[in-house]
Amino acid sequence: MLSAGEVILQQLMNGLILGSFYALIALGYSMVYGIIKLLNFAHGDIYMTGAFVGFFVFGILAGTVGSSWGGVILAMLAAMCVCGLLGFLIQLLAYRPLFDAPRLSLLITAIGVSLILYNTVMIITNGEYMFFQHSIPAGGLTFGNVTITWVQLVLLAITAVLMLVLSWFIGTTIWGKAMRAISLDKPTCRLMGINVNKIIGLTFFIGSALAAVAGVMSCVYYGSLHYFMGYMMGIKAFTAAVIGGIGSIPGAMLGGLLLGLLEAAGTQALGSSWKDVFAFSLLIIMLIFKPTGLLGKTEIERM
Amino acid sequence: MSEMHDIVLKVEAIETYYGKIAALRGISFDVRDKQIVTLLGSNGAGKSTTLKTISGLTPANMGKITFLGEDITKLPAHEIVQRGLIHVPEGRRIFKDLTVTENLELGAFTLKDDKERQRRIKDVFERFPRLGERKKQLGGTLSGGEQQMLAVGRGLMAGPKLLLLDEPSMGLAPLIVAEIANIIRQLNDEGIPILLVEQNSKMALGLADYGYVLDTGNIVLEGSGDQLKSDEKVIKAYLGGE
Numbered sequence: 001m002l003s004a005g006e007v008i009l010q011q012l013m014n015g016l017i018l019g020s021f022y023a024l025i026a027l028g029y030s031m032v033y034g035i036i037k038l039l040n041f042a043h044g045d046i047y048m049t050g051a052f053v054g055f056f057v058f059g060i061l062a063g064t065v066g067s068s069w070g071g072v073i074l075a076m077l078a079a080m081c082v083c084g085l086l087g088f089l090i091q092l093l094a095y096r097p098l099f100d101a102p103r104l105s106l107l108i109t110a111i112g113v114s115l116i117l118y119n120t121v122m123i124i125t126n127g128e129y130m131f132f133q134h135s136i137p138a139g140g141l142t143f144g145n146v147t148i149t150w151v152q153l154v155l156l157a158i159t160a161v162l163m164l165v166l167s168w169f170i171g172t173t174i175w176g177k178a179m180r181a182i183s184l185d186k187p188t189c190r191l192m193g194i195n196v197n198k199i200i201g202l203t204f205f206i207g208s209a210l211a212a213v214a215g216v217m218s219c220v221y222y223g224s225l226h227y228f229m230g231y232m233m234g235i236k237a238f239t240a241a242v243i244g245g246i247g248s249i250p251g252a253m254l255g256g257l258l259l260g261l262l263e264a265a266g267t268q269a270l271g272s273s274w275k276d277v278f279a280f281s282l283l284i285i286m287l288i289f290k291p292t293g294l295l296g297k298t299e300i301e302r303m
Numbered sequence: 304m305s306e307m308h309d310i311v312l313k314v315e316a317i318e319t320y321y322g323k324i325a326a327l328r329g330i331s332f333d334v335r336d337k338q339i340v341t342l343l344g345s346n347g348a349g350k351s352t353t354l355k356t357i358s359g360l361t362p363a364n365m366g367k368i369t370f371l372g373e374d375i376t377k378l379p380a381h382e383i384v385q386r387g388l389i390h391v392p393e394g395r396r397i398f399k400d401l402t403v404t405e406n407l408e409l410g411a412f413t414l415k416d417d418k419e420r421q422r423r424i425k426d427v428f429e430r431f432p433r434l435g436e437r438k439k440q441l442g443g444t445l446s447g448g449e450q451q452m453l454a455v456g457r458g459l460m461a462g463p464k465l466l467l468l469d470e471p472s473m474g475l476a477p478l479i480v481a482e483i484a485n486i487i488r489q490l491n492d493e494g495i496p497i498l499l500v501e502q503n504s505k506m507a508l509g510l511a512d513y514g515y516v517l518d519t520g521n522i523v524l525e526g527s528g529d530q531l532k533s534d535e536k537v538i539k540a541y542l543g544g545e
């Protein structure tokens with residue numbers, strides 16, 4: 001039996017890892033919503049695609065760089081580039097022609113894109129589970145009967161670094177400022193000499209690349225992947241984005257981590273079959289009592 | 304350059320539509336180097352649309368716009384800005400959730416050199432000390448007059464070769480309007496040609512070298528500032544004269 005402290009430590013780690021996935025994906029939802037007011041339902045499938053890209057690159061590299069952290073990092077970078085580009089292209093080809101159309105057309109298009117990605121990967125993989133076999137050394141830091149694995153620590157570190165870099169980018173670079181300005185007032189941004197469509201494209205690239213990181217991290221953490229993995233993850237991350245305040249970048253980070261921690265706590269208290277109920281109850285409570293989310297300003301539009 | 308570009312901005316027979324409704328029905332005018340030119344007209348006359356058409360926000364359906372000898376009619380707004388044609392829009396349009404400094408930085412978005420950008424911010428703060436005192440404050444928390452200064456300062460950040468100002472006096476107390484008028488006069492003295500849209504005709508005609516009166520998408524009257532000031536129709540319609 002674990003002591004109470006050990007249980008808390010273990011669930012804290014579980015919650016933080018889960019929260020990292022949610023946060024990395026929620027960022028893309030929130031950034032895109034902030035800038036073009038689109039609930040990008042294809043975003044969960046970008047995460048899934050990222051996992052598969054990482055999986056294939058990891059497999060190809062295994063012979064030369066091995067199947068430990070080196071391979072994981074390279075697979076992650078490759079998945080970031082591929083998914084970043086994919087997100088950019090989806091935005092360019094599917095969404096941009098509809099920027100001036102009614103909001104609902106954009107939403108339906110996003111659902112269509114989601115179906116395309118999902119079905120494409122299903123066909124390619126024959127609808128089967130894939131197993132991500134790595135040789136990352138086991139072990140970690142042991143506290144009593146609980147071990148915090150190196151994998152957990154590295155994944156948390158990657159998440160932390162990405163969040164810091166993103167915060168720096170949004171907060172201090174001229175492109176980051178342009179992104180925030182675009183979410184406030186597009187015509188005026190054009191009068192500043194900002195190529196608004198280019199910045200929207202950049203936003204999709206960044207959001208998709210972050211989702212791809214989460215995809216590869218989930219390969220490492222769970223060891224398997226499948227074409228429908230983006231579905232529930234997408235909905236949860238979206239929930240996290242709403243809890244944090246959709247459109248808010250710190251909100252997405254906070255909402256993701258909070259949802260992860262609460263799910264871990266809920267799982268511990270009620271059993272894992274209840275964890276989705278827990279997340280969605282939280283969403284409903286949030287929408288009732290603080291529809292703008294914890295750090296958000298904009299209320300989500302009713303569809 | 305001064306011979307070639309004596310005419311800074313040439314607007315020829317532009318027509319602009321919102322959907323099927325014409326807002327501009329073929330208007331033509333010039334802004335010459337070192338001038339302040341004003342566009343007057345009542346609500347809905349098409350003043351803002353004229354400026355938005357020049358700066359590329361609502362492109363012209365017909366006609367031609369030439370800026371410093373180059374045809375800019377079909378250029379997207381962000382490329383027009385790069386050429387030094389700067390539009391300070393109606394209602395100031397400050398980025399509310401961004402700080403004063405961030406608003407100014409975005410004014411020089413097209414600038415590659417961040418050092419130069421910071422140097423220009425210093426210039427703006429010297430010109431408008433009240434902005435300097437509030438540089439970390441969010442744009443939305445400034446007073447109306449301060450927001451107008453920020454809007455003008457943000458326009459100056461781009462190094463304008465022509466400034467379009469849309470109703471800079473809107474909603475401001477008389478004392479502040481006088482201050483804004485001084486700023487416009489001073490900018491022009493420094494060599495920036497200005498196209499000024501105003502409902503405050505008194506202020507505008509006090510500043511302008513030349514003016515045009517717009518009515519439902521047409522230019523109905525033009526003349527030097529002094530001519531317009533003493534024109535009976537103008538006095539009646541726009542100067543509140545008896």
Ligand SMILES: Nc1ncnc2c1ncn2[C@@H]1O[C@H](COP(=O)(O)OP(=O)(O)OP(=O)(O)O)[C@@H](O)[C@H]1O
Nearest residue numbers: 321326344345346347348349350351352353393502
């Ligand atoms: N975005 C728009 N969509 C449709 N019609 C518009 C739009 N903007 C302006 N209009 C119409 O075009 C005409 C000219 O408007 P504009 O804003 O240029 O007038 P204005 O002279 O600037 O008026 P004001 O003094 O009130 O600012 C008006 O009839 C207005 O209703």
Ligand SMILES: [Mg+2]
Nearest residue numbers: 350351352393
């Ligand atoms: Mg107007």
